[in-house]
Amino acid sequence: MGIAERKEREKQEMRELILDAATQMFLEDGYDKTSVRNIAEKIEYSPATIYLYFKDKDELFFAIHEIGFQKLLSQMETTRAIINPLERLRQIGVIYLEFALKNPEYYDLMFIMRAPINSIKEKHALEHQKEPACWYYGETSFAFVQQTISECMEQQLIKAENPMLTSMYVWSFVHGMASLHIRDRFLVMDLDSEQIRNMILLALDEMLSMLKK
Amino acid sequence: MGIAERKEREKQEMRELILDAATQMFLEDGYDKTSVRNIAEKIEYSPATIYLYFKDKDELFFAIHEIGFQKLLSQMETTRAIINPLERLRQIGVIYLEFALKNPEYYDLMFIMRAPINSIKEKHALEHQKEPACWYYGETSFAFVQQTISECMEQQLIKAENPMLTSMYVWSFVHGMASLHIRDRFLVMDLDSEQIRNMILLALDEMLSMLKK
DNA sequence: TTGCAGCACTAAACACTGTTCATTATATTT
DNA sequence: AAATATAATGAACAGTGTTTAGTGCTGCAA
Numbered sequence: 001m002g003i004a005e006r007k008e009r010e011k012q013e014m015r016e017l018i019l020d021a022a023t024q025m026f027l028e029d030g031y032d033k034t035s036v037r038n039i040a041e042k043i044e045y046s047p048a049t050i051y052l053y054f055k056d057k058d059e060l061f062f063a064i065h066e067i068g069f070q071k072l073l074s075q076m077e078t079t080r081a082i083i084n085p086l087e088r089l090r091q092i093g094v095i096y097l098e099f100a101l102k103n104p105e106y107y108d109l110m111f112i113m114r115a116p117i118n119s120i121k122e123k124h125a126l127e128h129q130k131e132p133a134c135w136y137y138g139e140t141s142f143a144f145v146q147q148t149i150s151e152c153m154e155q156q157l158i159k160a161e162n163p164m165l166t167s168m169y170v171w172s173f174v175h176g177m178a179s180l181h182i183r184d185r186f187l188v189m190d191l192d193s194e195q196i197r198n199m200i201l202l203a204l205d206e207m208l209s210m211l212k213k
Numbered sequence: 214m215g216i217a218e219r220k221e222r223e224k225q226e227m228r229e230l231i232l233d234a235a236t237q238m239f240l241e242d243g244y245d246k247t248s249v250r251n252i253a254e255k256i257e258y259s260p261a262t263i264y265l266y267f268k269d270k271d272e273l274f275f276a277i278h279e280i281g282f283q284k285l286l287s288q289m290e291t292t293r294a295i296i297n298p299l300e301r302l303r304q305i306g307v308i309y310l311e312f313a314l315k316n317p318e319y320y321d322l323m324f325i326m327r328a329p330i331n332s333i334k335e336k337h338a339l340e341h342q343k344e345p346a347c348w349y350y351g352e353t354s355f356a357f358v359q360q361t362i363s364e365c366m367e368q369q370l371i372k373a374e375n376p377m378l379t380s381m382y383v384w385s386f387v388h389g390m391a392s393l394h395i396r397d398r399f400l401v402m403d404l405d406s407e408q409i410r411n412m413i414l415l416a417l418d419e420m421l422s423m424l425k426k
Numbered sequence: 427t428t429g430c431a432g433c434a435c436t437a438a439a440c441a442c443t444g445t446t447c448a449t450t451a452t453a454t455t456t
Numbered sequence: 457a458a459a460t461a462t463a464a465t466g467a468a469c470a471g472t473g474t475t476t477a478g479t480g481c482t483g484c485a486a
Contacts, residue, residue: 169416176389
């Protein structure tokens with residue numbers, strides 16, 4: 001059955017062709033300004049073709065959302081080498097913030113925008129048994145932080161006692177700074193981008209020193 | 214000059230007619246689903262009329278954004294009565310989070326969305342002398358938090374030493390939780406809305422206790 | 427080899443969106 | 457009453473996401 005295999009391969013190649021074009025355009029111009037028509041034009045296909053490979057624009061961008069999570073997760077996992085969990089937590093924080101500042105469009109899709117998360121909700125409603133790859137990287141990333149925080153607690157390095165609660169607010173803390181910066185809300189403080197960047201990294205250290213036992 | 218006055222009054226009334234309709238529709242269906250055409254239809258005018266009173270959709274929604282800030286600020290200022298600045302800070306946090314959870318659409322416009330903030334950037338570029346009412350409520354709100362935190366420091370109630378830095382990350386902390394919740398990112402934790410709400414308020418207290426000297 | 431089924435693909439349309447502008451209707455002033 | 461200023465609009469422009477009917481090609485069975 002060589003033909004069926006080739007067809008499947010071609011289908012995957014087409015999916016990637018669309019995905020690559022969409023990703024490239026999205027990283028340059030953002031979600032809103034990347035239209036299905038523009039993507040189609042770029043790959044020299046009709047707009048309708050895209051709908052043969054992705055249910056809608058949301059699903060297409062959810063695929064990009066996942067690529068973003070893979071990138072972030074792989075960067076975070078480099079901290080596995082760090083033995084001290086508190087130092088590891090700090091490094092995860094630095095990597096997370098650096099990812100947000102260097103890839104604001106990815107970050108937007110992953111943690112700020114409403115759009116591609118609707119795909120998850122729909123999938124979750126249909127495939128009620130369990131969640132497969134759909135939410136996989138997000139959960140793995142969160143679990144990684146939670147694991148690190150649990151280790152900090154076991155070694156009595158931090159004050160907090162509830163790993164889930166602590167992970168939740170440590171995440172919220174860095175996300176708050178990243179998202180307020182990306183969405184320009186820090187301009188109330190009348191600082192330039194460089195000053196804000198420094199403040200954010202300073203804040204991370206101050207937070208960790210408060211968390212420390 | 215009674216006619217000129219009446220005309221001015223009528224202009225203001227028309228502005229409010231548009232604003233009220235837009236606010237109502239926006240709070241029900243959100244920004245994206247509230248179209249200029251729908252607003253026009255609701256008030257029984259042509260879409261073009263709206264553009265005689267607001268430059269574009271962004272400016273219209275920035276006006277709503279300001280109303281949101283007035284609401285939040287007036288609620289925050291009820292804490293002026295609280296003498297202990299640390300207790301006041303806690304109450305500001307509770308009010309902020311409750312505002313976000315009860316008025317997610319307002320919160321979205323004020324702190325998450327990219328859209329209406331573009332109006333500020335444009336205004337800021339043109340009226341280069343100073344920023345008038347345009348950013349007023351946002352700055353006042355931030356200043357109010359900063360003032361409270363300064364008082365905490367003066368009375369040696371908290372560990373931190375830089376009022377601006379501390380205000381920035383305290384704000385980021387609560388904003389992070391509010392925005393991750395509003396944009397459904399907390400569903401990685403597989404909790405229901407009530408549990409999340411409790412966690413958020415618990416996190417606020419834990420953060421304040423860490424901040425405490 | 428032919429004929430048919432299935433497939434990838436597309437042109438065109440649908441129902442929207444924000445925004446602009448020439449034109450009309452109304453109100454005010456001369 | 458005529459001229460002017462102003463308010464409001466119909467219609468169009470340029471775009472959006474998405475659906476559908478139809479075309480032409482590919483692969484397989486007769």
